[in-house]
Amino acid sequence: MDKDVAVAAKSLIAHEKPKREAPNRYRSLTLASPLLILLLWECLSRLSLIDARFFPPPSSIVAEFFRLVATGEIASHVAVSLYRIVGGFLLGVVPGIVIGLCIGMYRPIRFALYPLIMALMPIPTLALMPIIILVFGINDFSKMITIAGSVFFPVVINTAAGVRNIDPVFIDVAKNYGAKTKDYFFKIALPGAMPVMIEGIQMGQAIALLTIVAAEMIGANSGIGYLIWTDYKAFVLKGMYVGLVLISFFGYFFSLLLRWLEKKLVPWQR
Template sequence: MRDEKGNGLFDPYETEQQEWKKQQVKERSKQLLTIISPILILLIWEICSRTGILDIRFFPPPSAIVSTFFELATNGLLWTHVSVSLYRIAAGFLLGVIPGVVIGLLMGLYAPIRHFISPIVMALMPIPTLALLPIIIIFFGIGDFSKIVTIAGSVFFPVVINTVAGVLSIEKVHLDVAKNYGASPKDFFFKIAFPGALPVMLEGIQMGQAIALLTIVAAEMMGATSGIGYLIWTSYKAFMLKEMFVGLILISFFGFLFSLLLRGLQKKIVPWR
């Protein structure tokens, strides 16, 4: 086949293969850059600590932090803190996401519900959940459930607001077609509102997981006897900075991991985004 200018023969399949290969090279380059950036930072940190540019008392080299990580992992103390924090994060995240999605869908679908709940959401949203922690502890005690409620409160608001925005962004023609075909409230909820709001809703859930990690660290610094936040705070007070950095890096790692998992889920559920 000749090209558009009539200059010669070309194979559409071969052209498509070339484009695919270029795309693969671009994807690999992006993945490589993603891996290189944290390694480069750790390498610079190591060099600066070893050469005295950074005070080793306050910024121990990453190699020493890794050694401390294995020591804590070997004696089992680290896994105790990690398992407790992950349990609190997962429970609080679900406790915030599920009501947030349901209430957000109802607010988006039904104007009376939206007008009734919106002032409450708008009034409570600016209040940091951690500021309410003393009240939460009074009601629920200093055990795990108070931490779970604190995380749920932090996650709830971005999820409910994004879900409402997602429902309201659904094109009116879809709602009109559903009405004309006699769709039931259940159909509106599960077949129109939920899939229509899903792309924006997932962005709110992504934001919620980041807030959950921020909240758990702060919540475990107050009124807790275990968890990654407790490890960070007690290590700081005892000037055990290598242990403190282990906790900080763990939080960073879990934040990156959860973000990747949610992004992967988003690609599977809403591939057009």
């Protein structure tokens, strides 16, 4: 009997081992796939199999990045864009969370605001940018308002949906214990909507990056979007690719940051 148990245990370990090693193999693929694409791009461009004017070798793009770093140009563009992104993101997220919670909690507010939000959501914020510039001028605040308008809608809709999905049992228990309005707001609605709300915030940060590039292309004299647009018009495509890579990097970084915050704020979702 003991021998049978030992054989079964070895067999179980043999079957479990590949499952444990699988994640490491998949992580290596995460790193290997972009490196292979870059290597293929480099070879095709160097061998003139693709037009190097439109697709310069990645090595030359890296060299252009370090040149821009050495001149200090890239630092100024990144600092301005991050300032606009963070400011606009907060201007959109904070009202989106508050209004979304109110829409989910109170029926009169839901009937008053939800149809208006759904009617305004399909309008591209960039289409309203001429009006925003007329009202606020060509400055950083107008870019922040443009970003805020784009971020607001996914956050408010996801937050309201998160509140609506809260189990009614929690609300009944709060009523039985005489919970006040602030208790509903901060102890039931906010934590209950947090998982869905963070998904809306995650979507909002991606939209913020898309919006800032377009906004800086239209009416700005600095920022990553301005760098991309001016280098494109001057046909300096290496600088344009540097700007695109920077936007991609910040999108990935902000996504990781929000996922880390989600683990801290919503540990029961693990």
